[in-house]
Amino acid sequence: MLTRLVPVIGSRRARHIVERNFEVYRSQWLMLISGFFEPLFYLLSIGIGLNKLVGNLTVGGRVVSYAAFVAPGMLATSMMNGAVIDTIMNVFFRLKITHSYDSILATPLDVNDVALGEIGWATGRAAIYSASFIVCMILLGDAPSWWVLLCWPAALLTGVAFAGVGLASCTFVRSWQDFDMITLVQLPIFLFSATFFPITLYPRWLGALVQLSPLYQSAALLRGLSLGQFSGVMVLRAGYLVVFGLVGLSVAARRFARILTP
Amino acid sequence: MSERGQGGAPVVVARGLTKRFGEFAAVRGIDVTVRPGESFGFLGPNGAGKTSTMRMVSAVSRPSAGELTIFGLDPRTHGPEIRARLGVVPQEDTLELELSVRWNLEIFGRYFDLPRALIRQRTQELLEFVQLADRADSRVDDLSGGMRRRLTIARALINQPEILILDEPTTGLDPQARHLVWDRLYRLKREGVTLIITTHYMDEAEQLCDRLVVMDHGTIVAEGTPRELIDAHSTREVVELRFDDDGDGDASGDGGRVARLGDLAERVEVLPDRVLLYVDDGDDVLSTVHREGIVPASALVRRSSLEDVFLRLTGRTLVE
Incomplete structure (x- = not known):
């Protein structure tokens, strides 16, 4: 496993991929703006609507508003969606449609630089969006404590882990039709990962199954941090996300090399 | 630079x-x-x-x-x-x-x-x-x-x-x-x-x-x-002949014609749309062709090109 990961490291030249993507996105500013507004829409709609309907609930012996309960789940979801769109859709576009990588590989950059650059870009994006999400949480009063600031590194981890898996999935996409498959996986993960209701509502066997979902692990981790309710399980949750991301990255690195430099 | x-x-x-x-x-x-x-x-x-x-x-x-x-x-x-x-x-x-x-x-x-x-x-x-x-x-x-x-x-x-x-x-x-x-x-x-x-x-x-x-x-x-x-792989000149076979009525048939042309050239290539004669002096050979009573629909004498080299080496034309 470790020997497979070493080539992922890449070189300093990887920063040019980040630079490239930044410049491309600068020309698509609408997309950037939407990234900022997405969390605000999530939080506002929940705060205005569902929060009034559901009222308060008790989590770990503490009474919190529904909005405070659900916000970390939405943050986790937003990290997943952002990473999936950015890696799967956009990388697929560069890989198979515009063949941008083919021309990039004719320069001193190599496949590992490209992979590292894309991961770096995904990380940067996740950093900005999660920060703006957390700021919104604080401003809207959905953060019960200042521990919410610890959600930032945890959200980043979520973003990078899903980016790694997204990058790996992207190499299996053959045409636009295959994106339906990705939605088919992504949607149930979102709906069943206990992001907007407590996992304790599930029957025991289903709850055990949901534990396997990386989105659930991320949401539970973020919720614990946001509410300031710490436990040893959180280390396991973070570890699960690390492994999830690393497996994705090592698959991605090998498949990238096979596709781009046959 | x-x-x-x-x-x-x-x-x-x-x-x-x-x-x-x-x-x-x-x-x-x-x-x-x-x-x-x-x-x-x-x-x-x-x-x-x-x-x-x-x-x-x-x-x-x-x-x-x-x-x-x-x-x-x-x-x-x-x-x-x-x-x-x-x-x-x-x-x-x-x-x-x-x-x-x-x-x-x-x-x-x-x-x-x-x-x-x-x-x-x-x-x-x-x-x-x-x-x-x-x-x-x-x-x-x-x-x-x-x-x-x-x-x-x-x-x-x-x-x-x-x-x-x-x-x-x-x-x-x-x-x-x-x-x-x-x-x-x-x-x-x-x-x-x-x-x-x-x-x-x-x-x-x-x-x-x-x-x-x-x-x-x-x-x-x-x-x-x-x-x-x-x-190294071709002659100095090439005579390209196109035949309009429908009106020809040549009893010896296409094979016989190619055999006769073959006697005049170093090498003959028969392509779907034309016959190429590889020769040193194209005009000279073309007049011999006419003297022999072989009447092509059209004829062209040109210098050898890389296309001819390729045809010689692979038996195929470059752009098919």
Whole structure:
């Protein structure tokens, strides 16, 4: 496993991929703006609507508003969606449609630089969006404590882990039709990962199954941090996300090399 | 671009160079030496292994077997160093369509770690060189095929490469656009840039290449200057005859006619639409043909070309 990961490291030249993507996105500013507004829409709609309907609930012996309960789940979801769109859709576009990588590989950059650059870009994006999400949480009063600031590194981890898996999935996409498959996986993960209701509502066997979902692990981790309710399980949750991301990255690195430099 | 002479150590040396994709061998043990400042061509039909060879020489794809050095360096261990000194014009323009012409050049300069001020200066020079200065702020989407090709060439020059590798540089371009590309390539050659070109157009090879190899089925079937190849594998002139067989009524039939023509020429090729006679003096043979009572619908005497060399070596025409 470790020997497979070493080539992922890449070189300093990887920063040019980040630079490239930044410049491309600068020309698509609408997309950037939407990234900022997405969390605000999530939080506002929940705060205005569902929060009034559901009222308060008790989590770990503490009474919190529904909005405070659900916000970390939405943050986790937003990290997943952002990473999936950015890696799967956009990388697929560069890989198979515009063949941008083919021309990039004719320069001193190599496949590992490209992979590292894309991961770096995904990380940067996740950093900005999660920060703006957390700021919104604080401003809207959905953060019960200042521990919410610890959600930032945890959200980043979520973003990078899903980016790694997204990058790996992207190499299996053959045409636009295959994106339906990705939605088919992504949607149930979102709906069943206990992001907007407590996992304790599930029957025991289903709850055990949901534990396997990386989105659930991320949401539970973020919720614990946001509410300031710490436990040893959180280390396991973070570890699960690390492994999830690393497996994705090592698959991605090998498949990238096979596709781009046959 | 600095001056580089024809002398000096070879810039590309391949010995037994092989590329396999699973069971299929795209390139089967070729030997190639490219000297600095020369313009070297790979001529062959689609599927001959030209692009696979180019990708190895570009230090992108790893050889499956054999030796390859570029600038005396091994691409397996010195890929980035080699690629920093190469310019590559791929078969398909891999430009960023939604972005501007200028942006496409500038970001490429960044990949080579060039300072921004230098990139800006070179971008301007290159835009003028490929006659796109007035389109600098256009989206690539809005450019014609010929303009995109020129932009791709400009992009490959942003690092002032010592070798420019062009994979079918003018395929799909109209005659005017082709001549413009050729003209720019001549200028680069005069400035001392080594050109490595693949093409399946014989006129392009004759126009651009000092020396070339003819590839077929992953192997090199002939090597030399265009003149040497023609001298070695063809006659001085070719008589092309077209027959309108429906109105002929020649009792000896087509086979008999070819046999009679064969006595007049060093070699005869029968193509679907015409018969080629390989001879030293075309006019002389054509009058003999008429004297023999063979009446073609039309006749043409021309000098031998690389197409004839290719036909001789592979039994097929280049563009089918």
